[in-house]
Amino acid sequence: FFSPISRCLEPPAEVPACMAADRKRARSPPAESCSGNGFGASADRNGCAWRHGNSWASQGSQSQHGNAPGTSLPVWQHRQAIVECIKAHRVVVIVGETGSGKSTQIPQFLLKEGYLSVACTQPRVISAITLSARVASEMGTRCGDTVGYAVRFDNVTSECTRLRYVTDGILLQECMLEPSFAPYDVVIIDEAHERSISTDLLLCLLKRSAHSRLKVVIMSATLEASKFSAYFDGAPVLQIEGKQYPVAIVHAPRPAPDYAAATVDEVKRILREEQDQGHILAFLTGEAEIEDACAEIKRFDAQGRLQVLPLYAALGPAEQRRVFEPSRCQKVIFCTNIAETSVTIDGVSFVVDCGHRKEKHYDAMARVETLQVLPISQASARQRAGRAGRTKPGKCFRVYTEGFHNQLARETTPEILRSNITSFVLQLLQLGFSTGEIEALPGLDPPPAPAVHSALATLRLLGAVDPQGRLSAWGSHMCRLPIDATLAHTLLQAHELDVTEQVAGVIAMLSVPNPFTSTRQQRDCAARAFHHFKHQDGDHITLHTIMDHYLWACGDEGEGAAQFCYNHWLHERHMHQAAQVRQQLLQTLQRLGAPSRTRLIRDPSDRLREAFFRGGWALQLAYRVQTFYYHTVTDGRRCCLHHSTAVKGSEKDAWVVYHEAVAQGGEDEVPALRICSRADPEWVLRLAGEASSDRCPRPDDPLAPALTPNPNRDTHRWLADLWTPQALQAVAEL
Incomplete structure (x- = not known):
């Protein structure tokens, strides 16, 4: 399942004696080995743990909830009114106070009324899992039969599942293949007040769905009901009191x-x-x-x-x-x-x-x-x-x-009003929206015009949108990857440098929480363990090294994933999740027909840095103004290097490519650039004379149709529009 990607690398070195001593003092040994992770896990043939979803969900429902039918909840008093209202209207807005039982009971009402397939979205994984377990227990069935859940990397459903609790992101992925919601009779958007980007996009798609028999239920405990009702052309609003103690x-x-x-x-x-x-x-x-x-x-x-x-x-x-x-x-x-x-x-x-x-x-x-x-x-x-x-x-x-x-x-x-909506706009283009429709998007809270224009400009820069504003073949490939648009662009072109697997591993590490333990008493030990992997040229190489050694440990030659994580102060679950993301990305590339296997390279460090430099293009670069301090090229914002980065901020690190800027402390604190790598000056000079659509693809490139040369483009004018004069002067000084 997980195979090492660089067999030529040496296996991980032993933990230094000081780290081993720290570990013995501050930490007890793990209770499980690589063949079991303590929550219903077994192991594949390479020794990596995986989980059978049904086991703990059904056990949890029995131990936690018993067989309480939920008839004492306030929502039961309104059962008939709720069902009749949903029958009579395509969209219904339900405001149920805390403790009313809306999330567990209303889906059951609909099943008993004869609706064959119901999806109920949740904003978080834990909500989808716990609610499905409770409802399955109340219905006297096992989670995964009539009632199940689907979250990332865990689909506990079957052919007989009629009620699916899903995260909004999972339902959105399904919509990319079936925008009309045809598999469902009812779609329930629960906790709609949280207003994630995925939820807003789902509401937009539900509003324009051509699936005439589809019923839509919008639910929340704290909801601006009139706003949702007006968005769905005067949909009726039902109020349900809660069972709330003082x-x-x-x-x-x-x-x-x-x-x-x-x-x-x-x-x-x-x-x-x-x-x-x-x-x-x-x-x-x-x-x-x-x-x-x-x-x-x-x-x-x-x-x-x-x-x-x-x-x-x-x-x-x-x-x-x-x-x-x-x-x-x-x-x-x-x-x-x-x-x-x-x-x-x-x-x-x-x-x-x-x-x-x-x-x-x-x-x-x-x-x-x-x-x-x-x-x-x-x-x-x-x-x-x-x-x-x-x-x-x-x-x-x-x-x-x-x-x-x-x-x-x-x-x-x-x-949607405070986030980077580049990936959101890319999804809209994939679903058939024109750029004009996106700019005039009639959402609950339409994204600000500057954010839409910035997103479209970024997608044009990455080659995802052609000059006529239509989604390109390259953009369609980007949309199929479940990651940020810029990272998707980085991964798709990584094969040009023969580092696709390495880039996939780094992106996977960026997609999960910090893999190192973070409690105060263990932080010094974790910092020494991190230093064991740190590479002076940048954090992208460091993340690659950690992932590569972890994959080695998952194989037969290594010490086992659990022991490796224990020795190096890593969260085993975070590393396992990153390995899953990596595998998912490589499998998606294979389905797209893009190269996902690359030749072995003894030291891919420089190519890896260049791959992320190319992927970020002109958007995530910063140049040094003094030791440890940088200015971003797009707005000249003064930033410092994050304390965790391997980059030293010396003269050798005159230019860096960064993953994100993180706000620190008070208002006077400058943002910190996190996950940085050194950018070679010759790359910056080359960037100043070309753009993504100006380069000709290799003749044997399977993604060549997505890269259309544009010889008429004025790249210097383009760069002048994007970068500050100070950044252009810094390039001239090179």
Whole structure:
């Protein structure tokens, strides 16, 4: 299943003695080997773990939910009205308050009414899995039979499955092949208020679907119902009350300088002072904060009477399931906004809300995307507080003041208004939208015109759109790859440098969370392990080295994937997921007829750097202005190198290609360029004299029809329009 891609490389070296000593002090040995990963796993013939989806889903439903039919939920009182309304109208908007039972019961109503195929979308993997397990239990069937779920790399359905809980991304992939939603009688868009790009695109496709018998149900607990109703030409709106116990809201008396520390301190105060022994659910913004908080509370709990658990998207299903399992101990759960909606954790009496979340924001004019920690919306604050009142009365402690809360935005900003929509526009083109239709897209919240123009310009630059604004063959190939448009372009042309497999591995590593352990007490050990792989010319080579050694360990000659990850302080699940992404990309290339197997190269470092330089083209370059500081070429923004990068910022690193810019700390902090590699000056000079559509493909290139030479193009004029005068001057000085 996973085969090493560079047999000529030496196998991974032994862990240094200091690292081994650190590991023994700070970490217990793994409980499983490569032949089993602890959550219903078995191994393929190369020793890599894989999971049989049915096993834990059905077990979880039995242990967690029993056979409760859900008839006591408020939505049952409206069953007949809901069914009749859906029968009478093509689109129905349902606003169901927290605890109403809409996500589990309404799909069952439709099955019992005779609808043969129902899809219910969820914004997160954990929601799709837990809801399908619960509904299967209520219906007395095994997950994967009548009820199943489909998420990335895990499809627990069968030919007899009538109700599928799917992530919005999975349903969108199906739409690329069948835009009319013909396989379904009913499509339910649940938690529509989250407004991901995939959800907005699905709503756009559902509005123009020619499938006349298709029923569409839009559901959420906090929803601007009139807005959705107007978008679907006056669709009826049904209101369902929730089963919510009273929740007391307590705000902090004064602002906290550090929301993460304040959240941990509030959890400690609850454990010391509150009489109720109910579970505690505390919201933070990311994995590192959560792991540090868990470690701090474990140290605080000297008697070991607590069960301290993390909950975030990068955790494996088995680790996420622990949050829902019954426990005699009081649970303290630190989570991201993954637990805001669609997930019920029984026994939660206290919620601690940090008031922040991580969001990506894209500057269309500067063509720079940054990951920022920002305040949540009032709608999110209500959802978080509601987690404390699902099964009994509770309290919500907000570590921010009431004045801060009153200044929050009412609703969360839709992703389409704050993100890079290049891939979104590419999907619309693939679905038959013209550039004119995209520029005048009648969405719930149409993307800003500068963002649309920037996306179209980027796609033209990458060769995905021809001069007439139509999707090119190259763009069609890009759309078939389930990755960002720029990365898809990088992968498709990697075969010209004979590094397709290496580039696929690096892109896979960029598609999963940080593979190195990130708790505070293990960070130094992980940093030393990272140094073991670090390459001075850039992080893309470092990621390739890690993936290559991991694939070697998965084979018969290596020490096994689990032991390799343990020795080098790597998350085994993250590495396994990256290997799956790599395999998926290579298989997709084979289906497209593109070369996916390349000849062995003893040292692919320079070619790998050049492949990502070509892929990013003129968009993700920066030039050095002083040690460690750079300016981006598209807007002249001052940036520094991220602390994790292998690039030193010396004179040798005058030009770098970067993956993303990450916002840091306060407003005065400059963005940090993350995942950087050195760009050779001769590449920059060559770029200044050519564009992607100006180069002639090799005669034997199977993708040659996608590359159409354009001898009339004024490339210098094009570069002058795209880069700042200072960047052009930096090129001239080369």
